[in-house]
Every structure is written in C-alpha cells, then in structure tokens.
Amino acid sequence: MKYVGWLAIIPFIGMFLGPVCHNAVTPFLLGMPFLLGWTVIWVLLTAAIMALVYRLDPHRRGDDVEDAP
Amino acid sequence: MIVALILIGLSAAGALAIGIQARSGHEMGLEQWTVGGRGFGQALVFLLLAGEIYTTFSFLGASGYAYGLGAPAYYILAYGTLAYIVSYFMLPPVWRYARRHGLVSQPDFFAHKYGSQALGVLVALVGVVALVPYLVLQFTGLGIIVQAASYGAIPKAVSVIIGAAVVTLYVVISGVRGSAWTSIVKDALIILVAVFIGLYLPIHFYGGITPMFAAVAAAKPNFLAFAATGKSVSWFVSTVMLTALGFFMWPHSFGACYTARDANVFRKNAILLPLYQLVLLFVFFVGFTASLVVPGLKGAATNMALLKICVAAFPPWVVGIIGAAGVLTALVPGSLIMMCAATLFSRNFLAVMRPGQSDAETVRLAKYLVPVIAVIGAYFAISGSSTIVALLLMGYSFVTQLFPALVCSLLRRNPVTAPGAFAGICVGVGTVIYFTLENQTIGKLAPGAPEFVRDLNIGTVALLLNFVVMVAVSAVTARALAAAGSAAE
Numbered sequence: 001m002k003y004v005g006w007l008a009i010i011p012f013i014g015m016f017l018g019p020v021c022h023n024a025v026t027p028f029l030l031g032m033p034f035l036l037g038w039t040v041i042w043v044l045l046t047a048a049i050m051a052l053v054y055r056l057d058p059h060r061r062g063d064d065v066e067d068a069p
Numbered sequence: 070m071i072v073a074l075i076l077i078g079l080s081a082a083g084a085l086a087i088g089i090q091a092r093s094g095h096e097m098g099l100e101q102w103t104v105g106g107r108g109f110g111q112a113l114v115f116l117l118l119a120g121e122i123y124t125t126f127s128f129l130g131a132s133g134y135a136y137g138l139g140a141p142a143y144y145i146l147a148y149g150t151l152a153y154i155v156s157y158f159m160l161p162p163v164w165r166y167a168r169r170h171g172l173v174s175q176p177d178f179f180a181h182k183y184g185s186q187a188l189g190v191l192v193a194l195v196g197v198v199a200l201v202p203y204l205v206l207q208f209t210g211l212g213i214i215v216q217a218a219s220y221g222a223i224p225k226a227v228s229v230i231i232g233a234a235v236v237t238l239y240v241v242i243s244g245v246r247g248s249a250w251t252s253i254v255k256d257a258l259i260i261l262v263a264v265f266i267g268l269y270l271p272i273h274f275y276g277g278i279t280p281m282f283a284a285v286a287a288a289k290p291n292f293l294a295f296a297a298t299g300k301s302v303s304w305f306v307s308t309v310m311l312t313a314l315g316f317f318m319w320p321h322s323f324g325a326c327y328t329a330r331d332a333n334v335f336r337k338n339a340i341l342l343p344l345y346q347l348v349l350l351f352v353f354f355v356g357f358t359a360s361l362v363v364p365g366l367k368g369a370a371t372n373m374a375l376l377k378i379c380v381a382a383f384p385p386w387v388v389g390i391i392g393a394a395g396v397l398t399a400l401v402p403g404s405l406i407m408m409c410a411a412t413l414f415s416r417n418f419l420a421v422m423r424p425g426q427s428d429a430e431t432v433r434l435a436k437y438l439v440p441v442i443a444v445i446g447a448y449f450a451i452s453g454s455s456t457i458v459a460l461l462l463m464g465y466s467f468v469t470q471l472f473p474a475l476v477c478s479l480l481r482r483n484p485v486t487a488p489g490a491f492a493g494i495c496v497g498v499g500t501v502i503y504f505t506l507e508n509q510t511i512g513k514l515a516p517g518a519p520e521f522v523r524d525l526n527i528g529t530v531a532l533l534l535n536f537v538v539m540v541a542v543s544a545v546t547a548r549a550l551a552a553a554g555s556a557a558e
Binding site for chain 2: 008011019024026036039040042044046047051057
C-alpha cells in the first residue's frame with residue numbers, strides 16, 4: 001500500500017470542484033446554501049479519507065520512536 | 070456593562086493563574102519555554118495546534134467576513150481542512166529531523182538543512198515580518214471586545230493598550246506550557262459560546278438556520294455565491310491553496326510541532342482537526358444572521374458584527390461570557406505569536422550577529438523583546454483600518470513563500486541549493502511587499518488578462534515567481550558548485 005498517500009489528493013479536487021462547476025446559491029445542501037453545504041460535506045469526507053490513509057499507511061508503525069537520539 | 074467587564078477581567082486573570090500553575094515544576098530554559106521540553110503527548114499537541122483554529126481570526130474575523138462579503142468566508146472552512154492533509158505528510162519528517170538535531174525554531178530547520186546561516190536569518194526575518202499582521206489582528210480583536218463590552222465607554226486606543234498589556238504579562242510569566250493549558254479552557258469556552266449563539270441567533274430571529282439562509286438569499290441574491298469579478302471563484306481557489314500550503318509555515322505553528330513526543334501525533338491530528346474546525350460553521354451562522362439584523366457596518370467595522378448582534382440580543386452578563394471567550398481567543402494565540410517572534414529575533418538574528426551568546430542570554434533577550442513587539446503590534450492595531458481577515462491574508466502571503474524551499478528540503482535528493490532557496494524567498498517576499506505597498510492587483514497590472522488571472526491572490530503569483538527563481542538559481546549554482554568541486558580535485 002505504498003501509494004495510498006495519493007488518496008489525499010481527492011479532497012483538494014473535491015473542495016474546488018463545487019465552486020468551479022456550480023457557483024450558485026441553490027439547491028440548498030444540508031439546509032445550507034449550496035457552496036457552504038458542499039464545503040461541509042468535503043470537510044467530513046476529508047476526515048474519512050485521512051482516516052483511511054492512516055489505517056493503510058506503512059510509515060505509521062515503528063519509524064518514529066527509534067529515531068530518537 | 071460593569072458585569073460584562075468584570076467577567077472579561079476574571080477570564081484574563083484566570084488565564085494568568087493557569088499560566089503560572091503550568092510553569093511550576095519546570096525550569097524555564099530555552100527548550101522548556103519554547104518547545105515544552107519536547108514532551109507533549111497527543112492531547113497537548115492537539116490543543117496547541119487546534120488552538121490555532123479558534124483565534125480572534127475565526128471568532129470575530131470569520132463572522133465579520135461572512136457579514137461583510139458573504140461567500141468568500143467559506144474559504145476559511147476549506148483551507149484549514151486541506152492544510153491538515155499537507156501536515157500529515159510534511160510534519161512527521163520535519164519533527165524527526167528537528168528532534169535528531171535538537172532544533173527549537175523554524176529558521177534552525179532551514180539553516181541546518183541547507184547548511185546556510187544566511188538562509189536561517191532570512192527565514193527568521195520573513196517570519197517576524199509575517200507575524201506582525203497576525204499579532205495586530207489579535208490586538209485588534211482584543212480592543213474590539215473591550216470596547217464592545219464596555220458598551221463604548223472605553224475608547225479603541227485604550228482598549229487595545231489594555232489588551233496588549235495583558236498579553237505581554239501573560240507571555241513573560243507563562244511560556245508554551247501555559248499556552249497549551251489555557252488552550253483547553255479557551256477551546257471549551259469558545260465551542261460552547263459559538264454553538265450556542267450560532268444556533269440561538271438564527272432560531273431567535275428567523276426560526277431556524279435554513280430559514281435564515283433563505284432570508285439572506287432573498288434579501289441579497291448573490292451574497293451566498295461567488296461574484297463574477299473580484300472575490301471570484303478564482304480568488305477562492307488561489308486563496309485556499311495559498312493558505313493551505315502556508316498554514317504550517319507560520320513560525321509558531323512550525324515551532325509548535327517540535328513539542329510533540331512522537332510523529333504519529335500529527336497523523337492522528339490530520340483526521341481529527343478537520344472535524345474540530347467545523348465549529349466555525351456556527352460562527353458563519355452568526356455573521357450571516359447579523360448581516361440582516363444589524364446591517365450597515367462597513368470595512369473594518371465589520372469586525373464588530375458578532376459583538377454588535379450579541380449586544381443587541383443578549384443581557385450584559387451573556388455579553389460578558391462571550392467577551393471572555395473572545396479575550397481567550399486572542400490571548401493564547403497572541404502570546405504564542407509574541408513568544409515566537411521574540412525567540413526568532415533573539416536566537417536566529419541577534420545570536421547569529423553576535424557569536425558566543427549563551428542560551429540563557431538568548432532567553433533573557435527574548436523576554437526583553439516581548440514588550441517591544443507588543444508596542445509595535447499595538448501601534449498598528451490602533452492606527453490601522455483593515456478587516457481581521459485582510460490582515461491574516463497579508464501574513465499568509467509572506468509565510469507561504471517559505472513553502473517551496475521547505476518541501477524541496479524534505480526530498481531525498483534536494484535539487485535546490487542554499488542560494489536558490491535564498492533568491493526564491495527574496496523574490497517571493499519582494500513581490501508581496503511591492504503589491505501590498507503599491508496597493509496593486511493583477512487586474513490593475515494586466516487589465517487585458519482573462520478574469521481568472523486578474524482575480525488570483527497575489528500571494529500565489531509571488532509563490533510562482535519564487536518557485537521559478539528558486540529552480541533557476543539552483544540550476545546555475547549547482548553547476549558552479551560542481552565545477553568548483555571538480556576544479557579543486
């Protein structure tokens with residue numbers, strides 16, 4: 001799972017796609033104006049994606065503690 | 070009015086007490102004062118980094134920006150989220166390198182990585198320059214809170230001076246441990262206050278959040294989407310990119326990462342912090358509600374939006390609690406910023422200029438510098454007339470110029486040379502200074518350019534020039550160094 005880090009690009013694309021493709025007030029998302037709702041959805045998805053990246057990350061184990069002087 | 074001021078005074082006194090409490094049992098040497106002896110676990114590092122989310126900027130700045138401009142405020146929610154993704158990959162190697170070499174500041178990192186004292190000094194100066202508007206915005210916020218809580222009885226200049234004096238006192242006695250512990254109180258209080266007023270005000274005035282937005286959309290049809298020119302989608306994308314990359318280039322955030330006990334702290338934080346900052350939504354709700362309920366504030370006065378609607382809607386003791394939360398949001402980050410600017414100047418500028426300066430002298434000099442920095446910050450806060458968000462964006466334009474050289478230094482084979490990094494940062498910062506002082510925009514420089522180019526944040530343009538110069542100078546100097554190396558053989 002060496003390339004799992006590339007998943008982290010998805011939120012960058014997602015966050016910008018809404019305003020670029022549909023710069024409008026309606027339809028409301030989650031009871032908020034479209035772009036605000038879109039941003040909130042991507043904040044939630046980002047946390048989920050980063051949790052997945054963390055779970056699959058090979059760097060996570062071991063490399064940090066033994067580096068201590 | 071008296072009730073509100075008493076509550077605010079109590080919160081400042083409480084913060085000072087926590088600061089004194091936190092330092093007990095720890096000898097305040099350079100490493101202890103600035104990086105807490107590198108012994109902070111998940112929770113404290115989380116709080117120290119999360120503390121960056123809830124500053125005066127997010128509390129008064131975000132609500133004011135939503136009030137004054139509408140949709141452009143959304144950028145605040147977007148950039149933090151993306152910044153934590155960057156931190157997931159960037160901070161662990163930075164932390165590991167800093168720990169191995171016993172570094173305590175951001176310029177240390179650049180100087181050590183590139184083997185160049187001069188680069189360290191440049192990075193320190195860029196850091197200090199960028200921190201000034203950040204500090205000014207915290208003082209501006211403090212001034213507004215004192216002013217609003219006294220219902221106008223205490224004028225702006227006096228309010229700012231009171232705020233600056235409290236922060237200065239706090240820094241001198243507390244250090245980074247005090248800031249981390251006060252962060253707990255601050256974040257708890259600010260979350261409670263933000264969620265409460267963010268739900269109460271729209272429900273009280275419009276019967277709910279969706280009806281409130283519907284009312285805003287009806288009253289101001291284009292307010293909740295991006296404009297076609299100016300603060301357009303292009304402005305949004307470039308500003309979010311600039312600020313997401315720059316987020317951990319702030320010398321105090323960069324330095325805060327040295328406090329961690331291990332590197333996994335940052336990876337876990339990257340999952341939690343995006344959720345943690347969602348509380349900003351409630352601050353937006355307040356700003357949008359205020360835009361209909363208390364209209365008429367313009368320019369820098371939009372900073373007052375949140376407090377103005379609270380004064381209109383709540384009794385003085387509630388205003389006092391809101392003000393107390395606001396004071397803490399300025400006090401903790403303000404103290405970190407001042408401590409950081411003082412340490413940078415003392416350790417990475419003065420100590421380089423006068424070799425042989427001991428660590429004890431460095432700490433002493435840094436503590437003498439704190440009041441000097443406070444006076445500078447207070448002066449600009451009293452004389453300036455910018456919105457809080459504009460001040461922060463100016464700071465970001467500066468610090469993000471450090472990003473290209475930093476990221477390249479993390480590569481296994483760094484193609485960038487010290488002169489390349491130096492030249493790139495100079496060009497980037499020079500570009501920002503030119504655009505800021507001349508009040509220029511791309512739109513004015515190149516009126517014929519397509520709209521999406523005209524609206525780019527100038528910081529991103531500077532970043533591009535910075536990168537090009539860095540690569541070009543690196544290529545030339547690397548060849549010269551190689552030639553000198555082979556000639557010597």
